[in-house]
Amino acid sequence: MMIKTFFLLLFSVVISAQKIQLVHLTQNIKDKSKSAKSLTIIDDREDPKIGSVSHQNVPFEIQFKDNQMENAVQEWFLSDNKKLGNTDFILLIETLKAYDEPTKKSTLGKLDVKLSSFVKKGDKYYFVSRLSDKFSFQPKYDVHIPKLTANKLSFILSKIINETYSNPTIDVALNENELKNYEEIILKQIKSLNSETLSDGVYPDFISFLKQEPSKEYAVNKNKKGTAIGFINAKNWPVVERLFGYVENGTAFRLTPVGFLEMKKDEKGFFVISSKNALSTQVSEGMIAGSLIGGVVGGAVAGAIDSKESRSSRMQKIYIDSLTGAYIFD
Incomplete structure (x- = not known):
């Protein structure tokens, strides 16, 4: 009986650990100028997983549809941009991590983000925008931290994408293999x-x-x-x-x-x-x-x-x- 109870408890823990919070990409990312031809994701992270945050001590893994961020963003872009133009936009994922951070009184939900965007002309890349920030969600004030984390991520993505459509580029041409060190290269020429x-x-x-x-x-x-x-x-x-x-x-x-x-x-x-x-x-x-x-x-x-x-x-x-x-x- 004790063995059966132990396996039931273990099974419930495994099920709890497998809970998923999807990122729903619902904001408007339509390019009003109709210049956008494509939006390509370049993922520069070592760990492709976003991570998890907890609700009532149950971890929820933050994921995109089918656990494919590139496909989800591409579908989102094409859904909002029916008429395509001639400009290729690039979104570089440098940091994207969700995690729990224990405190003395509770556990905070954290989201660390660093995204940069570029315009691609031929085989050269030109910096457009960057969004780098850290967000905290407190159980005392935030009802469902996994949902808030997913919603915040969706909002951040829409923000930088919309900025990328309209912001001017910095006139420093980069090769694709230079994107990892784009900041160091550009700063030397400012x-x-x-x-x-x-x-x-x-x-x-x-x-x-x-x-x-x-x-x-x-x-x-x-x-x-x-x-x-x-x-x-x-x-x-x-x-x-x-x-x-x-x-x-x-x-x-x-x-x-x-x-x-x-x-x-x-x-x-x-x-x-x-x-x-x-x-x-x-x-x-x-x-x-x-x-x-x-x-x-x-x-x-x-x-x-x-x-x-x-x-x-x-x-x-x-x-x-x-x-x-x-x-x-x-």
Whole structure:
């Protein structure tokens, strides 16, 4: 009887360990410009398994349909893009891992992701975008961690794919065998990182800053005190859309939710002195522009930041991704 009970328990554990949470690819990844011809996955991971996270102490393995990520993404792409264009897009999977992380009080669900995308022209690859982040799911707040993990993964994939359709490329041609070291190769050719001095002027976007190609269409708008409050166009009208920043006397300034911040550089790249709380605040471009023009950056925009936390106590170096311009929050 004891032996029978033991095998029944063992069987139930095996069944529990085999539970699967599928990643349902439901977001819209239609290329509105209709330029996309293909979307190819290059999986650079050593371990092809994503891993598992638990719900009520039962592990769920995170999988794509038929346990084939490449096929699932390809079906998704073709389903949303009936009319194909001429551009071949590549999605490089560098890190994709789900796992449980025990804490003193519970077990967190974790998802580590690093994805990069490229445009392929002939036999050359050109970097477009990158998404690198770590996500945590807590049993106290998140009802079903495996489902949330799968949903988050689906959302991340749709985000980088949609960015890849519209973002400009970095003009550094790579061979396929160089994709493993794409960052090291590209960084050596970025002017903003490797030039001793920066070119003065307004930079509409991060790519123009990388190339050190300021725009002649815009100028910095300053108040009577000489403080930058935004940008103006050739007609001397305030620019409402959010531009990247400007360089003055060789010093770079980036537009952020709390106004212009000086960008400094060390051996790791460019950074600003601020807080995650300030820079991750979700405010609209119009709100930023309006607040700058009105000279109330410390008011309307800063008011959107959680006032419960002391910004000064959280001031730190926050680095800027040298290939995308995104903030890197450790």
